[in-house]
Amino acid sequence: MDISRRIFLQGSAAGAVGGLSMISAKQAVANAPSDPIKIRVIFLAKPVPTWPTPHLDVQKEIGKLNGVLSGLKRDLPDISFEGGELLRVAEDVPKALPGVQEADGVLMFNLTSTVGHLVRAIADAGKPALLFSQPYSGHDWSAIADMQKEGKRIDAIASSNYRDLIAGIRPLRTVKRLSQSKILVLRKAESDATESEERLGVRIVPLQHDLLMRCYESVDGKEAEKEADRWIEGAVKVVEPTREEIIKSSRFYLAMKKAMEEENAQGIAINCLGLFYAKKLPAYPCLGFSRLNSEGLVGACEADVQSALTMLLFQYLTGKPGFISDPVIDTANNTVIHAHCVAATRMAGTRGKEDPYILRSHLEDDKGAALQVKMQIGRKVTMAKVVSDDLMLLSTGEITGNPDVDRGCRTKIATKVADARKVLQQYSHGLHRVIFYDDHCRDVESLSKYLGFKIVYET
Numbered sequence: 001m002d003i004s005r006r007i008f009l010q011g012s013a014a015g016a017v018g019g020l021s022m023i024s025a026k027q028a029v030a031n032a033p034s035d036p037i038k039i040r041v042i043f044l045a046k047p048v049p050t051w052p053t054p055h056l057d058v059q060k061e062i063g064k065l066n067g068v069l070s071g072l073k074r075d076l077p078d079i080s081f082e083g084g085e086l087l088r089v090a091e092d093v094p095k096a097l098p099g100v101q102e103a104d105g106v107l108m109f110n111l112t113s114t115v116g117h118l119v120r121a122i123a124d125a126g127k128p129a130l131l132f133s134q135p136y137s138g139h140d141w142s143a144i145a146d147m148q149k150e151g152k153r154i155d156a157i158a159s160s161n162y163r164d165l166i167a168g169i170r171p172l173r174t175v176k177r178l179s180q181s182k183i184l185v186l187r188k189a190e191s192d193a194t195e196s197e198e199r200l201g202v203r204i205v206p207l208q209h210d211l212l213m214r215c216y217e218s219v220d221g222k223e224a225e226k227e228a229d230r231w232i233e234g235a236v237k238v239v240e241p242t243r244e245e246i247i248k249s250s251r252f253y254l255a256m257k258k259a260m261e262e263e264n265a266q267g268i269a270i271n272c273l274g275l276f277y278a279k280k281l282p283a284y285p286c287l288g289f290s291r292l293n294s295e296g297l298v299g300a301c302e303a304d305v306q307s308a309l310t311m312l313l314f315q316y317l318t319g320k321p322g323f324i325s326d327p328v329i330d331t332a333n334n335t336v337i338h339a340h341c342v343a344a345t346r347m348a349g350t351r352g353k354e355d356p357y358i359l360r361s362h363l364e365d366d367k368g369a370a371l372q373v374k375m376q377i378g379r380k381v382t383m384a385k386v387v388s389d390d391l392m393l394l395s396t397g398e399i400t401g402n403p404d405v406d407r408g409c410r411t412k413i414a415t416k417v418a419d420a421r422k423v424l425q426q427y428s429h430g431l432h433r434v435i436f437y438d439d440h441c442r443d444v445e446s447l448s449k450y451l452g453f454k455i456v457y458e459t
Contacts, residue, residue, distance in 0.1 A: 031261045032296060033180040036080035037173045040103035041069065042096060042122060043086045044115035044140075051113035052136040061111050062086065068162045075166050079173065081107070093121045100125045105172030107165075113138035123152045128172050128450040131156040132165060148449055155449040171447040174316040178202050181312060183267035184260065186212065186275070187303045200389055200451060202312065204305055207259065207268065209280065215262070216255035216282060224251035231287060231359060231369075234345075240361035241369040245283070249369040252281070253288030256299065260292075267298030269308040276368070284368035286342045293321035293344035294354075300324060301342050302432075310386045310434045317443050319349045322434035323375075325383075327423075328408060334420045336383075337403060338435050341370035343411040347437045348376075360410045372410040374402045381415055382440045383458070387429045392448065395423070395458040396439050418459045426458065 043065070049056040062084070069081045082103065085096045100106055106122055106129040119140050123129050133141040133156060144156040157168045178200050184207035197204045227250035232238060241249075256268055275281045289299030296315060300308035301324060311322035325338035341362050345354045358372040377399050385393040397415035405412075413435070417423060448455055 031264055032266055033177050034078060037078055037105070037176050038080050038082055038103045039169065039172060040083040040099050040106045040127075041066075041081050041085075042083060042100075042106060042108045043111055044108060044118045045086065045088055045111040046114045047088050049112045051138060056112060058086070058111055065109055068165070072163070072165060072169075075163075076169060076173075079169060087115075087118050090117060090121065093118065096122070097125060100127055103127060104176040105129065105169075107132065107169065107172075109134075110138040110140045113140070116140040116143050119143070119154075120147065120152075123147055123154045126153065128175050129154045130168050130172060132168065133158045134162075135160050151452075153450045153452075155446050167443060168446065170317055170443065171450055174313065174447055175201070175450050177316040178313065181267070182263065182265040183269060183298065183300075183305065183308050183312065184263055184265045185268075185303055185305055185308075186270045188271065188275075199305070199309055200313065200386065202267075202309060205263070205265070207263075207270070211262070212255060212259050213282075215258040216252060218258070219251045219254045221251075223254060224248075227251075227254060227291075234354070234357070235359045236356050236374075238359040240366065241359055246287070246359065246369045248283040249285075249287040252283045252285055253291050256285060256288050257292065257297075260297065267300065267308050267312050268292070269300040269303045269305055271303040272301050273364075277365075284362050284370065286362060286368065286370040289342045290344055290371055290373075294346040294350065296321075296350045298322075299342070301340070304432055306386050306430070307432050307434050310384050313386060313447070314382075314384065314434070314436050314440065317447060318436065318438070318440050320352075320436050320438070321347060321349075322384075322436050323347065323411070323413075325433050325435050326409060326431055327383075327433055329420050329424045331420045331424060334416060335400065335414050336397060336417050336420055336423060337408070337412055337414050338383075338433070339409040339412040341409045341411065343371055343373040343375075345371070345373055347373075358410075363409050370410050372404075375399055375411075375413050376437070377401060379437055380439045381413075382436045382438065382444075383415075383433045384436065384440075384444070385429065385433050386453075388453075389451075390453050391429075392444060392453045392455050393429060393433070393458055394441060394444055394455050396441060397459075420459070423459050 045058045083099050106127050108131045141156045141158050182203045186207040224247050228247040292299035298311045307324045321344040323343045328337040356374045360370050360372045362368045362370045379399045383395045397417040399413050400416050401414040403412040
């Protein structure tokens with residue numbers, strides 16, 4: 001039975017809801033890494049220019065490029081461009097190395113030809129490095145692929161569009177942010193369920209069940225009601241869950257966020273199904289995971305560490321949250337349907353447009369509170385999964401619809417893919433995949449140059 005939002009809001013402080021409709025980026029990601037990413041800028045030019053012209057004014061070129069970098073700061077607010085040394089001969093390299101070693105990444109500009117030995121010397125320092133080669137600057141980009149085969153952590157951009165630097169620098173940012181991050185994992189209620197580990201530089205740490213329950217009990221009841229009213233006010237409609245159930249789910253969200261803040265974690269993954277069935281959880285975490293993902297953090301169901309890592313990686317790389325999916329393949333119309341009961345409402349990013357949603361129960365047992373999100377038809381999507389430190393699964397598609405049937409999980413999107421039969425016949429590495437708005441294959445390919453993983457395209 002559909003129940004109007006008005007009924008749910010009777011007796012509540014409805015006036016407070018408006019102030020909760022949006023939260024600032026500062027509030028949303030209070031425990032996300034925010035210290036500046038230090039990018040060392042280095043300019044390269046031979047002592048006497050020939051190519052691109054013997055009349056090249058090197059200092060004027062440097063001034064122009066420094067102006068370009070200043071203009072990009074709005075799009076890269078946490079990037080600090082430092083240095084700016086000009087290297088012309090091999091003897092100049094040693095004086096630049098201390099700054100390189102202190103940096104999180106290196107951005108090189110080849111202003112003339114014949115500076116490949118300088119590019120290699122900087123790459124040998126081991127820091128993630130990017131060479132930006134504008135047309136008619138030099139041909140040193142031609143040695144980058146060989147350096148990558150040797151294991152050098154370097155990539156290149158050859159473009160006349162300086163805004164391509166934004167996409168080029170984000171992988172450098174991602175490498176650093178991953179190394180600063182922690183994901184909490186609750187697989188069982190026992191405190192010794194898992195041991196700490198590290199993947200892609202991210203610390204994977206067991207979450208103590210007692211800590212989570214302590215946080216739940218400490219949540220202010222009025223704050224939980226405000227969060228519940230925020231969910232109800234924003235919904236297209238409410239179908240199964242009662243207001244009391246939505247309040248419990250909202251309280252659980254605030255508990256997870258409090259536990260993450262206490263542990264300085266950027267992600268959380270919980271064995272939601274097993275622990276809820278065992279009556280070890282007071283509510284399903286579906287709404288909480290959705291809110292965390294929409295805020296720029298990570299909430300992953302079923303204690304799926306691989307999906308949590310994938311979501312965290314893409315959050316840093318693209319600024320977009322992920323939608324964990326149980327894929328359903330339909331070769332009759334070359335479609336993969338992605339279904340789950342947890343979906344972010346801001347799939348376009350924390351400041352993006354919120355997708356419409358309906359408050360539902362969790363489908364498999366018709367209990368708790370979950371979401372049916374209507375995602376944007378016609379939007380390109382990326383399907384991804386971090387399998388291990390050296391393997392990433394990747395594919396793309398386009399959303400063609402939001403199936404509304406009483407089969408499968410609450411949120412469902414149909415995506416047209418290049419070859420659904422190939423997906424079916426070559427599927428491996430577990431069921432879950434993670435969906436992100438837009439095509440990010442090139443972004444992931446660039447990141448792989450620094451983290452060293454292989455990409456397997458599933459379609």
